[in-house]
Amino acid sequence: MSGAETAVRVLVVEDGAGLRRGIVTALRERSLEVVEESDGARALARLRAPDEAVFDVVVTDLRLPGADGIALLRAARERDADTAVLVMTAHGSVETAVEAMRRGAFDFLQKPFDLEQLEARIARAIEHGRLRREVSELRAERASGVGADRIIGSSLALTRALDLARRAAPVRSTVLVTGETGTGKELVAGLVHQASPRAKRPFVKVNCAALPETLLESELFGHERGAFTGADRLRIGRFEQANGGTLLLDEVGDLSPATQVRLLRVLQEQEFHRLGGREPIRTDVRILAATHRELERDVAAGRFREDLYFRLHVIRIHLPPLRERVEDLLALAEHFLARSCRELGRSGVGFTTAARERILSHAWPGNVRELRNAVERALLLADGDRVDARHFGIPDASARPGGVAPGASLDLEETERALVMEALRRTGHVQKEAARLLGVSRRKLNYMIQKLAITHPSWRRNRGSDPAPPSVA
Ligand SMILES: Nc1ncnc2c1ncn2[C@@H]1O[C@H](COP(=O)(O)OP(=O)(O)OP(=O)(O)O)[C@@H](O)[C@H]1O
Ligand SMILES: [Mg+2]
Numbered sequence: 001m002s003g004a005e006t007a008v009r010v011l012v013v014e015d016g017a018g019l020r021r022g023i024v025t026a027l028r029e030r031s032l033e034v035v036e037e038s039d040g041a042r043a044l045a046r047l048r049a050p051d052e053a054v055f056d057v058v059v060t061d062l063r064l065p066g067a068d069g070i071a072l073l074r075a076a077r078e079r080d081a082d083t084a085v086l087v088m089t090a091h092g093s094v095e096t097a098v099e100a101m102r103r104g105a106f107d108f109l110q111k112p113f114d115l116e117q118l119e120a121r122i123a124r125a126i127e128h129g130r131l132r133r134e135v136s137e138l139r140a141e142r143a144s145g146v147g148a149d150r151i152i153g154s155s156l157a158l159t160r161a162l163d164l165a166r167r168a169a170p171v172r173s174t175v176l177v178t179g180e181t182g183t184g185k186e187l188v189a190g191l192v193h194q195a196s197p198r199a200k201r202p203f204v205k206v207n208c209a210a211l212p213e214t215l216l217e218s219e220l221f222g223h224e225r226g227a228f229t230g231a232d233r234l235r236i237g238r239f240e241q242a243n244g245g246t247l248l249l250d251e252v253g254d255l256s257p258a259t260q261v262r263l264l265r266v267l268q269e270q271e272f273h274r275l276g277g278r279e280p281i282r283t284d285v286r287i288l289a290a291t292h293r294e295l296e297r298d299v300a301a302g303r304f305r306e307d308l309y310f311r312l313h314v315i316r317i318h319l320p321p322l323r324e325r326v327e328d329l330l331a332l333a334e335h336f337l338a339r340s341c342r343e344l345g346r347s348g349v350g351f352t353t354a355a356r357e358r359i360l361s362h363a364w365p366g367n368v369r370e371l372r373n374a375v376e377r378a379l380l381l382a383d384g385d386r387v388d389a390r391h392f393g394i395p396d397a398s399a400r401p402g403g404v405a406p407g408a409s410l411d412l413e414e415t416e417r418a419l420v421m422e423a424l425r426r427t428g429h430v431q432k433e434a435a436r437l438l439g440v441s442r443r444k445l446n447y448m449i450q451k452l453a454i455t456h457p458s459w460r461r462n463r464g465s466d467p468a469p470p471s472v473a
Contacts, residue, residue, distance in 0.1 A: 007033040008126050009053060013043040013060040013072060014088065019111075023059065026115045027122070041066030047075040050172065050270065050284065053197060054080045054244050057106075057125045059118070061088050062096050070100060077104050079284055080201075080244040082132050084125035088113075151187055152335045153328035155428075157320045161188060168315045169195035174267070176252075176312045177290040179319030182369030185290040186250065188317060192288055193246040201245030206238050209254035216259055218275050221266075227276025239272060243283045252312065253293035253304060264308045287312070322364040322371065327428045330436050332368060333359050336375040337387065349379065353439035354389035360426050360437060362394050417452045420445070429456045 010027055014020040015038045027034045035055075037043035043060070044067045046052055058076045062069035069087055076083045084106035089097045097108040106125050109118060151162060168175050169192050177185040186205070193203040211219055218227075222237030238247060249255075255263065266272045267287065271280045289312045298304035322329065333351065341349050351359070355378070364370050378391035419438065427433035435445040448454075 007031070008056045009033045009035070010057045010059065010122065011043065011046070011055045011076075012036045013040065013058070013064060013069070014038065015061060015064055022115060023118060026119060030119065032122075039066045040064035040068060040072065043067070043072055044075055047072065047079055048282075054201075054284065055083050056129050057084045057086065057122055059086045059088065059122070062093065062100065063090065070096075070103065073100060073103055073105055078282055082129055082244065084129050086118075086121055086125060150335070151184070151191065152332050153325065154331065154430075155325035155327040157325045158328055161317050161319055162191065164315070164317050165191045166195050168192055168317070170197060172286050173314040174287045174289065174312050175315045175317060176295075177288065177317045177319065178295070179292065180321045180365075180367055181292045182367035183319040183321060184368050185292070185319060186248070188319060189248045189250075189288045189290055192317075193248075193286075196246065196286070198245045198286060202242050203246050203248070204238050204242040205248040205250055207250045208259075209251035213256045213259055216256075217262065220259075221262075221272050221274055222277075223275035224277045227274070231276070234274075237274065239266070239283050239285055240281065242285045244285075246286045246288060249287065249289045251291055252289040253291035253295055253298055255304075257305070260305045260308050264305060264311060267308075267311050322367045326360060326426060327430050327433055329359050329364075329371070330356060330427075330433050332371055333375055336372045337379060340376045340379045344379070346379070349382070349385045349387060352386050352388045353437070355387050355392065356437045356439070358389040358392050358394065362392075413452070416448065417454070420448055420452060420454060424454070424456065429458050 010032050012020060012023050012027070012034060013036075014023065017038070020036055020038060024034050024036050035046070037046065043064075047055070047058075055076065058072065060069045060072050064072075073085045073087065076085050085100075085104070087097060087100040087105045087108040088111055089100075089108055090111050094110075097110070100108060106128065107121050109121060151158075153159075165175075165188050175189070175192055177189050179185050190203065193199065206216075206219060208216060214228075218231075218235060218237065220237050220239055222235045222240055223231050225231060225234045249263075262272075271282045273280055295304055295309055295313070299306050299309050322332075333356075337349065337351065341347060359371070366373075374392055374394065375387075377393065378387045381391040382388065420434070423434040423437045424431070427437060431445055431449070432442060435442045438445065440448075
């Protein structure tokens, strides 16, 4: 889902106009995105501005008007530990250069230098940063399980949710993802991150319901060594780990009142303290939150802080339960079947019509997760290449639509018509799905629809009074 490679951003801070111009021109010729500043204070403000994208490399003079290079170094690394800072020093100020290296500068260059030297060091810094990022990306992916997951479904409800997720991606606003258990909240949160400019930065998740209050706070904010009994090492919290990236607060509705207060303060002030820490820590983190609870109800009942609620639900993405997007059922089932088959090295396995019926008629209270599990289990139970209704451990909820009652009409066309109508109704008149449900090709269904003169308002009419054959091509 990651788009085109984003340009490498470099901030050049140098008060000498001639040198600055030389550096900027040379770097732009290499297709780098370059921002220049001549004043230390202005550069500092830029590094701290929340809406300024993170820099991959900062090239700075040590002595500057407004603020010195060491302050810039600190600010850059606070903002993003992956930013490589290259310090330029005047001849003879080796001590300050050493100091800069001690504080985490990537490299230093003594003036005067030629631009080729500088370019070589920047290339090294970029390569270094790229590798670091790849590592943290892989780590985050492994931790979260996103990455390879595809989002399946074409229902209006899901399409809307995904569209909103993509629109929300580029901005920094908090997104609240709601929906019943197993509806894909985590998956959609992952999409927001992956479609955002932060895609290459960490995507960190915290399950707020999984930990007791005290542990959760240290999980979120970290702790200093000796902050409490047992804290024998400094611990970096999730907020710091997510720096430059995205933090998903999963099951946010389950936060304790005390943690709600702390979280609210962090969101307002954009800084926090590690437990037992005195120095405030600033991070650049985009917050996403998810919950299966109806937060409005919790707010009304006084269980969830209203102010925090408003902070979190700047953008709201709601995922309706699967029973309200029947159109997605078969596509999801086929997707999970194909995936499980791949994993098991089986091929050519498909659902019987009865299995499709069963899938479409079940209410799926556990939503997509339940469907996935049911398909996986059914495949294991099916020895041959047909997964049948009986392989699903779910009761037959439908009132036997295919059965023939003793006194019922045996008119073939009438029965055919009833079945086609029923299949269309169940699939929201999506013919592709209806054809699958009936176990016939789309061409065959199209033929039947024309023969039986079935129409529906959602199918475009044309050619005068003639009911148009709906296109299923
Ligand atoms: N539209 C979809 N396409 C493909 N897979 C999906 C889709 N929606 C959900 N899934 C899969 O279903 C499972 C459950 O999804 P997810 O964990 O995102 O749900 P959730 O809403 O966060 O659930 P919970 O409330 O229980 O935490 C996951 O394996 C996910 O990959
Ligand atoms: Mg979840």
